[in-house]
Structure formats: structure tokens, C-alpha cells
Amino acid sequence: MTLGHGDSDIAEEPAKITPKSKDSVLDKIIERVALRLRESDEFDEVHIRDITGLMTSGRVTSSNGLQSILFRETTISQ
Amino acid sequence: MKILELEILEVRGVRRLLLQPNGGSVIVVGPNGTGKSGIVDAIDFLLTGKIQRLEGKGTKSLSLRRHGVHIGALPANAKVRAKVSIPGVEAPIEICRSLAKPQTLEVSTDLADAIAPALSNAEHGQHSLSRREILRFIAAEPKDRAQQVQTLMRLSEVEDCRQALMKAKNELKDRSDEADRRVRRSQAGVSSAAQLEVYDTEELLATINAQRVLLAGSPLEGLRSAALQLALSPPTSSAPSSVNAAIARKDVAGLKEALATVNVDRRRNVIHELTLVLKSITQDPIALKDCRRLNLYELGRELLDEECTCPLCDTPWPEGVLASLLASKIERSQALTASMNEARRLAGMLADDCRKIRATTTEVARVMATLTPQSEAHRLLTQWLADLDDIDRQLASPVQEFLSNPSVFLGAELLRQPPGTISVLDGLDITLAASVPATSAQQTAWDLLTRIEEHTKLLADAEIASQSARHAANRAAILYGAFETSQNEVLQELYDQIRDRFVELYREVHSDDEADFGATMRPDGAGVAFEVDFYGVGQFPPNALHSEGHQDSMGLCLYLALAERLNRGVLDVIVLDDVVMSVDTGHRRHICRLLSKHLPDSQFIITTHERAWADQLITEGVAKPSNRIDLYNWSLETGPLVAESPGDMWTEVRSKLERNDISGAAHALRLNLERFFRRTCGSLKGQVPFNVSERWSLGDFLPASVTRLDKYIGEAINVAQSSGDTELKETLVALRARVKQARSQYTSEQGVMNPAVHFNEWANYSRQDFEPLVTAMQELCELFSCQACGGILEAVGKGEVITEVRCACGKSILRLSKLKSVKD
Numbered sequence: 001m002t003l004g005h006g007d008s009d010i011a012e013e014p015a016k017i018t019p020k021s022k023d024s025v026l027d028k029i030i031e032r033v034a035l036r037l038r039e040s041d042e043f044d045e046v047h048i049r050d051i052t053g054l055m056t057s058g059r060v061t062s063s064n065g066l067q068s069i070l071f072r073e074t075t076i077s078q
Numbered sequence: 079m080k081i082l083e084l085e086i087l088e089v090r091g092v093r094r095l096l097l098q099p100n101g102g103s104v105i106v107v108g109p110n111g112t113g114k115s116g117i118v119d120a121i122d123f124l125l126t127g128k129i130q131r132l133e134g135k136g137t138k139s140l141s142l143r144r145h146g147v148h149i150g151a152l153p154a155n156a157k158v159r160a161k162v163s164i165p166g167v168e169a170p171i172e173i174c175r176s177l178a179k180p181q182t183l184e185v186s187t188d189l190a191d192a193i194a195p196a197l198s199n200a201e202h203g204q205h206s207l208s209r210r211e212i213l214r215f216i217a218a219e220p221k222d223r224a225q226q227v228q229t230l231m232r233l234s235e236v237e238d239c240r241q242a243l244m245k246a247k248n249e250l251k252d253r254s255d256e257a258d259r260r261v262r263r264s265q266a267g268v269s270s271a272a273q274l275e276v277y278d279t280e281e282l283l284a285t286i287n288a289q290r291v292l293l294a295g296s297p298l299e300g301l302r303s304a305a306l307q308l309a310l311s312p313p314t315s316s317a318p319s320s321v322n323a324a325i326a327r328k329d330v331a332g333l334k335e336a337l338a339t340v341n342v343d344r345r346r347n348v349i350h351e352l353t354l355v356l357k358s359i360t361q362d363p364i365a366l367k368d369c370r371r372l373n374l375y376e377l378g379r380e381l382l383d384e385e386c387t388c389p390l391c392d393t394p395w396p397e398g399v400l401a402s403l404l405a406s407k408i409e410r411s412q413a414l415t416a417s418m419n420e421a422r423r424l425a426g427m428l429a430d431d432c433r434k435i436r437a438t439t440t441e442v443a444r445v446m447a448t449l450t451p452q453s454e455a456h457r458l459l460t461q462w463l464a465d466l467d468d469i470d471r472q473l474a475s476p477v478q479e480f481l482s483n484p485s486v487f488l489g490a491e492l493l494r495q496p497p498g499t500i501s502v503l504d505g506l507d508i509t510l511a512a513s514v515p516a517t518s519a520q521q522t523a524w525d526l527l528t529r530i531e532e533h534t535k536l537l538a539d540a541e542i543a544s545q546s547a548r549h550a551a552n553r554a555a556i557l558y559g560a561f562e563t564s565q566n567e568v569l570q571e572l573y574d575q576i577r578d579r580f581v582e583l584y585r586e587v588h589s590d591d592e593a594d595f596g597a598t599m600r601p602d603g604a605g606v607a608f609e610v611d612f613y614g615v616g617q618f619p620p621n622a623l624h625s626e627g628h629q630d631s632m633g634l635c636l637y638l639a640l641a642e643r644l645n646r647g648v649l650d651v652i653v654l655d656d657v658v659m660s661v662d663t664g665h666r667r668h669i670c671r672l673l674s675k676h677l678p679d680s681q682f683i684i685t686t687h688e689r690a691w692a693d694q695l696i697t698e699g700v701a702k703p704s705n706r707i708d709l710y711n712w713s714l715e716t717g718p719l720v721a722e723s724p725g726d727m728w729t730e731v732r733s734k735l736e737r738n739d740i741s742g743a744a745h746a747l748r749l750n751l752e753r754f755f756r757r758t759c760g761s762l763k764g765q766v767p768f769n770v771s772e773r774w775s776l777g778d779f780l781p782a783s784v785t786r787l788d789k790y791i792g793e794a795i796n797v798a799q800s801s802g803d804t805e806l807k808e809t810l811v812a813l814r815a816r817v818k819q820a821r822s823q824y825t826s827e828q829g830v831m832n833p834a835v836h837f838n839e840w841a842n843y844s845r846q847d848f849e850p851l852v853t854a855m856q857e858l859c860e861l862f863s864c865q866a867c868g869g870i871l872e873a874v875g876k877g878e879v880i881t882e883v884r885c886a887c888g889k890s891i892l893r894l895s896k897l898k899s900v901k902d
Contacts, residue, residue: 036564042556
């Protein structure tokens with residue numbers, strides 16, 4: 001069997017196989033971020049779940065998604 | 079993952095090469111240009127689909143397809159194949175990668191998932207270290223070093239996350255600030271609509287109620303944007319007009335008043351004052367930087383302990399020096415902070431004027447748009463409104479604006495109306511008086527309420543948006559702070575672990591000269607600060623005071639500490655490509671011990687052009703003799719030419735003897751014995767007579783080694799006797815007898831070993847004479863080696879005091895102090 005994305009272009013990046021390690025540095029940081037956010041009145045559990053979910057999946061790099069969560073929570077709390 | 083078998087076909091100068099290390103370490107030795115790097119590149123390619131040497135700076139014109147394949151070979155024939163072992167997987171897995179399909183790794187079984195973590199680690203360069211890369215760890219700026227460490231430790235995802243959170247925090251702060259400015263602009267709009275000097279809710283309510291009374295309504299008790307005209311009916315006494323002359327003329331008068339000389343002069347004075355403050359703030363960039371760190375300095379002063387250690391980096395300071403430095407920085411920062419507050423106050427005054435003028439001008443421009451929409455006067459006012467928006471934004475951050483564009487403030491013409499504005503306003507007033515019909519007081523009251531209501535609705539919307547933006551910005555700041563604090567904690571823990579291991583490994587290599595070595599490693603902004611102890615006099619950057627050889631050791635130890643943490647049990651292959659060039663022979667032996675003792679489960683692929691280092695690696699037990707690859711030449715047609723494996727020295731000598739090649743055997747025996755006893759002399763601290771030409775031979779090394787070993791055994795016998803360990807004493811006495819017997823043998827050969835003899839007399843021996851000599855020498859050499867690990871014995875102690883003689887694995891030990899025992 002083979003690992004990889006395809007063979008068409010020699011110049012492309014090689015296959016990226018990055019299984020998420022349970023003890024990755026980022027995961028440890030996210031765990032502690034969640035604990036700290038729980039100490040703040042500004043965040044609720046849904047909020048924390050959505051933010052840490054974004055961070056874990058790597059999608060936080062697009063800050064639009066994050067901003068909409070931060071604004072959405074503001075709207076709900078009002 | 080370990081490599082059991084490796085086959086390289088038509089890759090990077092290698093035509094065909096088969097290695098069978100069976101999971102053990104491999105030593106590839108050969109002069110420059112014999113194909114060592116080709117083997118390293120092939121392993122790199124197999125694991126990653128890339129060749130690091132063909133990437134990075136200065137490799138723009140290089141490509142895998144053109145320069146990865148051996149010259150003249152087809153990509154389809156260029157491949158690297160390996161059998162590998164994976165922990166937890168019983169059977170070996172075969173993997174293969176071809177230059178024709180570099181992105182694809184063919185895996186022999188359906189256990190691709192088992193091999194994926196090792197490949198993932200390799201992709202981040204965790205399997206290979208060259209001397210070029212060593213210096214990136216040592217001689218790098220904190221940011222560049224961080225880049226190296228982050229790549230190796232796969233921390234880039236952490237940095238990506240941090241940057242995204244910071245970007246979100248900054249963007250939301252900007253949005254919140256902009257929303258606040260919109261609120262203030264809306265307040266100016268409301269006060270301008272109500273024709274008030276400033277925004278004041280009581281005055282506003284009074285104005286609204288005055289209009290309501292005129293319209294026979296009851297006064298309101300409070301301000302509600304939607305209810306200003308509650309229970310009122312529009313007046314019917316006069317027809318409504320698109321322009322209310324009374325209101326419009328008052329707007330024009332209000333704007334003229336704002337632009338009157340007296341107000342222009344007042345603003346000019348404020349601008350002048352602001353400019354002076356801004357100049358004083360920005361003339362000292364260091365103070366400006368200090369000002370941003372005021373909180374840190376104040377916290378630092380609070381945390382200073384009695385030992386005067388920096389609370390941030392733990393660096394000790396002379397008593398009172400750091401406290402005094404912090405005090406002066408705080409004093410200077412506080413003075414500057416006061417100036418910055420003053421600048422903000424003055425800029426705020428100007429911003430209030432700006433918004434007021436802007437709001438009134440907006441009302442006047444609206445009238446003008448109705449009466450003379452295409453006129454030059456209308457264009458003039460519209461353009462000025464856009465300028466006022468810019469000025470309002472610039473006044474929000476005066477220091478930054480002044481630093482980037484001082485001319486904004488220096489001209490003192492800020493907020494000065496465009497030439498001809500007053501004439502335009504005079505003309506408009508005349509038109510309003512002459513051409514627009516007058517309206518009743520009730521209609522004016524109704525129109526005024528309508529206008530105020532429109533603006534109060536805008537203000538309410540702005541306030542809601544501002545509140546929402548402020549909440550979001552606050553959350554983003556808390557989130558970023560939580561991330562940064564958590565990141566620093568986790569990274570510091572990680573760096574502490576790596577530092578501890580690094581120090582342990584480095585002390586192993588430099589136990590003789592830096593036994594008390596220490597280091598600090600900590601996050602430094604986005605970088606990694608790394609400092610090392612220099613003989614107890616303080617912490618310095620690693621490339622500041624240490625020799626090049628020490629720097630090489632540091633780079634190697636740091637890399638091993640990092641790689642070990644990430645790769646243990648996942649990717650055990652570590653390629654060390656010519657990494658000890660600047661390390662002297664003595665410390666290289668320590669590196670051998672480091673590799674075999676501290677990283678026994680790693681499979682090293684070590685390349686070198688120095689045969690002495692290769693010999694050391696074998697005799698110190700890092701690799702088996704059968705895993706040594708001697709390359710002696712290279713050609714385009716053949717690729718690397720591999721010398722017949724020499725095996726250990728006795729195999730080499732006896733194989734020549736078997737072929738009746740007495741001359742060859744004698745030469746091999748002499749050469750190998752000279753190398754061997756040179757090393758034992760070094761490891762046991764044997765004393766050879768000083769020779770001004772610095773040319774010593776077997777005749778010097780062998781007696782010195784034997785004498786020294788005999789002395790150590792004698793001391794160990796004394797220790798055993800004083801401890802009452804009869805059994806041990808007998809063992810040691812027997813050992814000493816073997817040494818004595820060997821000594822008598824070499825004494826009879828002394829003349830042959832004499833360097834004054836210009837030819838090797840052993841070559842003239844018959845086979846019958848030579849064989850007993852070989853046996854005797856082999857028995858002698860075995861006395862200096864551990865039968866378990868094959869490593870030679872080494873005298874260990876502190877300074878000149880030797881406390882024990884031991885091998886690398888610790889199974890052969892001669893204790894030279896009490897309560898010790900001998901094994902083997």
C-alpha cells in the first residue's frame with residue numbers, strides 16, 4: 001500500500017502525515033487556556049468549547065471564525 | 079523505528095549500496111568525495127521525500143529530479159528501499175521511495191499507520207544533524223534559534239496559534255476603538271443637531287422639552303431615542319419645507335463661530351503645546367520603549383529578592399545594582415507616562431473640536447446639497463469633511479502618528495478650514511435669508527426634534543455596537559493573555575526538561591573541564607534565550623566565550639536532548655553527519671560514551687572522514703565492527719567503492735595469517751596494536767617518555783599501558799585486602815599474573831617494536847613463530863577491554879586522583895577505593 005497525496009507533480013510537498021499527538025505542546029497549552037477561561041466571567045462553557053475546538057483543529061489561524069465566536073457570545077449575554 | 083537493511087539505487091552519486099545494520103549503529107568512514115553524504119541524503123529522501131541539502135538558501139537552481147538522481151540514471155530506477163523494525167510490530171516492514179514518485183512511500187504491509195509517526199517526525203528534520211545545522215542552534219539570535227527549535231519541536235503550530243490570537247486581539251481592539259470614536263462622533267452629531275455647545279444629556283433633555291412645549295406636548299422625564307415626538311402632532315400652520323431656514327442659519331452661525339479667529343487661535347495654541355509634548359516624548363526612543371514596560375519594571379522591583387537575582391531570568395546581580403537600575407527606569411518611565419497622558423489630553427481637546435466642527439459642517443453641507451448640490455462650495459465642504467475624519471483618527475493615537483508623520487502636527491494648521499470657507503458660509507446665509515421661506519416656530523420645533531431624534535437613534539446604535547465591540551475586545555485580550563501565560567508555562571517546563579538533559583549530556587562530554595556546567599533556556603518573546611555557564615564566572619551566549627570544539631559539543635548535546643524527547647520509541651534513527659570536526663580526540667571518546675551510555679536505544683548513522691574517530695566509535699562500543707563501512711574511492715561509473723570490511727583487528731590479522739601472508743599480517747598487527755595501545759595509554763593516563771618530535775610508537779605505548787594497568791590492579795588488590803574481600807583479592811592477583819605473563823612476552827619483542835628498527839621484523843617470522851605472538855598479543859589486549867561491551871578500560875576520577883578504572887558499560891570495574899568490587 002502507499003502513503004501520499006498523489007504522484008503527479010514532483011515539486012509538490014511530500015505527503016503530510018501528522019497524527020495528532022495526545023501530548024503535543026499545543027494540546028497542553030489549550031488545556032491550560034481552557035482552565036484559565038473558566039476562571040473568567042466573560043466566557044461560558046459553549047464559548048470555551050468552541051474556542052478550544054478552533055485551536056485544536058488549527059482553524060484559529062483564520063481569525064474571522066474566532067471573532068465571530070467572541071462577538072456572538074457578547075450578543076447572547078445581552 | 080530502526081533500519082534493519084538499507085538499499086540505495088542510483089541516488090546522489092550512489093549506484094548500488096546494500097547495508098545490513100540490523101538495527102545497530104553504522105559508521106561510514108571515507109575521505110572527502112567518496113559518497114558518504116550520498117548515503118545520508120538517501121536516508122533523508124527515504125524518510126521525508128526530500129533531500130535537505132537540496133533545499134534552503136543557495137539552492138534555488140537545485141531540484142530533486144535533476145540533482146537527486148545519479149547522473150545518467152532514470153528517476154524510475156533511482157530509489158531507496160529499507161527494511162525497518164517498529165516497536166510493537168513483530169515482522170519487519172519494507173518501505174521504498176522512488177525519485178520518480180518522491181511523494182509516495184510504498185509500504186509492504188497494511189501497517190502504514192504504525193510507521194506514520196516516525197515519518198512525521200522525520201519530516202520535521204528530527205532524524206538528522208550536520209555540522210552546518212549545529213551552529214544554527216549555538217550561534218543563532220534568539221529568534222532564529224527559536225525557529226530551529228520550533229521546527230524541530232514542531233512548535234510552529236503553537237506560534238501560528240499565538241499569532242492568530244494576537245491578530246484577533248489587535249483587530250478587535252482597533253474595532254472597539256473605532257466603535258468608541260463612532261460613539262463620540264454620534265454624540266457630537268446629537269449636540270450639533272440640538273444646536274448645543276457640548277454633548278450634555280441634561281441640556282439635551284431641556285432643549286427637547288422646550289420644543290415639545292412649543293408643540294403643546296408634555297415634557298419628557300428622560301431620553302429615549304424613539305420617543306422624542308411621543309404624543310405630538312406635526313404642526314399644520316405652515317407647509318413643511320426640505321430646508322428649515324431658521325435651523326440652517328443657526329447652523330451656519332454656529333460653524334462660523336467655531337471657525338472664528340479666536341477659536342482658531344485657541345486651537346493653534348493647543349496644537350503648539352501638543353507638538354512640544356510630542357517632541358519631548360519621541361526624542362528618546364529608549365525612554366519610549368521603557369515607558370511601555372513600566373508595569374514590568376514595577377513588578378520586577380516588587381519581586382526583587384534579597385539575593386538580588388533578576389526575577390525574569392534568574393541572573394544574579396551585585397547588591398543594589400538591579401534595584402537602582404529599575405528605579406531609574408521607573409522614574410524615567412513615569413515622567414514619560416505623565417507626558418503621554420498630557421499629549422492624550424491635548425489631542426482629546428482637539429478631537430472634541432474636530433468632531434463638533436465635523437458635525438455642524440455635516441448639517442450645513444446637507445442644506446447645501448439641497449440648495450446648491452453641484453456647486454463648488456458644496457464640493458469644498460464635502461472634501462473638508464473627509465479631511466476631518468482623518469484628523470479625528472490621527473488624534474486618537476497622537477504619539478504613533480507623530481512618530482510616523484510629524485508634519486501632521488508641526489504645521490499648526492490642523493483643523494484650519496479650507497480657504498474661502500467663511501465666504502461660502504456668508505453666501506449660504508444670504509441665500510437662506512433671501513430664498514428660503516420662513517417657517518413657524520412650531521414647525522422649527524418639529525423639524526429640530528426630528529433632527530435630534532435621527533441623531534439619537536444613530537447614537538444608540540453606536541453605543542450598542544461599541545459595547546459589543548468592547549466586550550469582544552476584552553474577551554480577545556483575556557484569551558490572548560491566557561494563551562500567552564499558558565504557552566510560557568508549558569514551554570518553560572519543556573525547556574527546563576530539555577535544558578536539564580542538555581546539561582547532563584554536556585557534562586558527560588566535558589566532565590574533565592566543565593563538570594559543574596550549567597545553562598539557562600527560556601522563552602524570550604517569540605524567541606528562545608539560551609545561555610551557558612562559562613567556568614563559573616557567569617552565563618553567556620553559547621558562542622561568546624566557548625571554543626569552537628565546545629560549541630560543537632553543545633550543539634550536538636542540545637540536538638540530542640531535543641531529538642531524544644521527541645523521537646524516543648518513534649524514530650530511533652539519528653544521522654550525525656560529520657559533527658565532531660572541531661572536537662579533540664579526548665572529548666570524542668567522551669562523546670562515544672555519551673552515545674553508548676545515554677542513548678543506548680538510538681541507531682546512529684555517523685559519517686566521518688577521520689579513521690581515528692571511526693576506530694574510536696568501534697572500540698568504545700557505539701557500533702559493531704561489522705557495521706563499519708569504509709569508503710576508499712568514488713567514480714561516476716561505480717559510485718562509492720567500499721573497502722573489504724576489516725572486521726576487528728584480530729580477524730584481519732588471522733585472515734592474512736591463514737593466507738600465509740606473514741608480511742601483511744605483521745603489518746596489520748603492528749598498525750593495529752599501535753592504534754590500540756595509543757588509545758589505552760590515553761584512557762589509562764599511561765606515561766610515555768617525552769619526545770620532542772612528538773612521534774611515539776608501539777614501543778612507547780604498549781609498556782606504558784601495561785605498567786599503568788599493573789599499577790591499578792595492584793591498588794585494587796590493596797583495596798580488596800583492606801576490605802577483607804578474599805575472593806576479589808584472588809581474582810585480582812590472578813589478573814595481575816596474566817599481565818605479568820603478557821609483559822614477559824612483549825619484553826622479548828621489545829627490540830622488534832623499537833622505532834629505531836626501520837622495518838617490521840615480524841615480517842621475517844615464520845608462521846609457526848608468528849602465531850603464538852598473535853595469540854599472546856590478543857590475550858594482552860583483552861586485559862584492556864571489557865568482554866561484555868568491547869570498550870577499552872578508562873581511568874576515572876577527579877583531577878589527578880583516579881578512583882576507578884572502568885569500561886563504558888560499567889561491567890568491568892577496578893575500584894581503587896574501599897567498598898568496591900571487581901566484576902568480570
